Amino acid sequence: MAEGMVCYHHPSQQAVAQCGRCKKGICEDCYDTYGVTSGEYAGRALCYDCTVLEVEENVNAVTLLRKIIKTEFVFIIVGVVIGAVLGGILMGSSSGDIGGVIMGVILFGLLGGCGWAVLKALGLLISGGGDLGTKGDFRGLGKMIKGFAMIIVAPFRTIIKIVTRLRQIKEMNQIVANDALAVEEMKAYFAYTQVIEANKGVELATLVGPGGALVENKYAKAVLSNGESAAQTNLRSEVKQIFDNNEKLKDFSEKK
Ligand SMILES: [Zn+2]
Ligand SMILES: [Zn+2]
Numbered sequence: 001m002a003e004g005m006v007c008y009h010h011p012s013q014q015a016v017a018q019c020g021r022c023k024k025g026i027c028e029d030c031y032d033t034y035g036v037t038s039g040e041y042a043g044r045a046l047c048y049d050c051t052v053l054e055v056e057e058n059v060n061a062v063t064l065l066r067k068i069i070k071t072e073f074v075f076i077i078v079g080v081v082i083g084a085v086l087g088g089i090l091m092g093s094s095s096g097d098i099g100g101v102i103m104g105v106i107l108f109g110l111l112g113g114c115g116w117a118v119l120k121a122l123g124l125l126i127s128g129g130g131d132l133g134t135k136g137d138f139r140g141l142g143k144m145i146k147g148f149a150m151i152i153v154a155p156f157r158t159i160i161k162i163v164t165r166l167r168q169i170k171e172m173n174q175i176v177a178n179d180a181l182a183v184e185e186m187k188a189y190f191a192y193t194q195v196i197e198a199n200k201g202v203e204l205a206t207l208v209g210p211g212g213a214l215v216e217n218k219y220a221k222a223v224l225s226n227g228e229s230a231a232q233t234n235l236r237s238e239v240k241q242i243f244d245n246n247e248k249l250k251d252f253s254e255k256k
Helices: 028-033 048-095 098-113 115-135 139-198 204-208 218-226 228-254
Strands: 015-018 025-027
Touching: 015 028, 025 028, 028 228, 048 098, 048 115, 048 139, 048 228, 098 115, 098 139, 115 139, 139 204, 139 218, 139 228, 204 218, 218 228
Parallel strands: none
Antiparallel strands: 015 025
């Protein structure tokens, strides 16, 4: 860090560190407030701007994941419908009764929902059967067993996937709500530090009072009613959440 560097956001304060992302100088208070405990910036601190950017990235990641999940669900639904129709026709024409039709719709619908896995399994069955039948190669039997096993587990895997995705969607909504709250708190705190810096020596109660610069400020109100340290603790736990959420979202993307 350069000698004599000051905080980018609080020019009257000496910088104690540089932002882990943009390298701007940050003062002790910024460092304590936007210090990162988890994820790729762990052990460092980000400046206010970069912390806000992290939140924007969280929101973008959530938007992207939602799109991916939506596409997955569309594929599953289309597969179920195609499978159900095919199953109904096939089993209906071979058994000739309504029970057969219903069985066909359920079974093929379930398999259709697993789309790609079932196609791969069918490929194994056909090529395994070919190896065994035409070439007398017994390794074909292994392929066929693998194909059968894949067909049996496919519906369970699809159901597990749907349940997992629904849970992820719920968690993602929670993350977006948490992050929005954290940014709101951060913005209030940021405005608060700017006003305090520009009004040295003025009582906080005056600034929060009628006509004061902090009359609408949530953070200033929290300091007045709960004290500085409680307000700080609350803010820091909100900010910490942002970086924890980042990690959670990365996990979701990796499990795609
Ligand atoms: Zn930065
Ligand atoms: Zn600062």
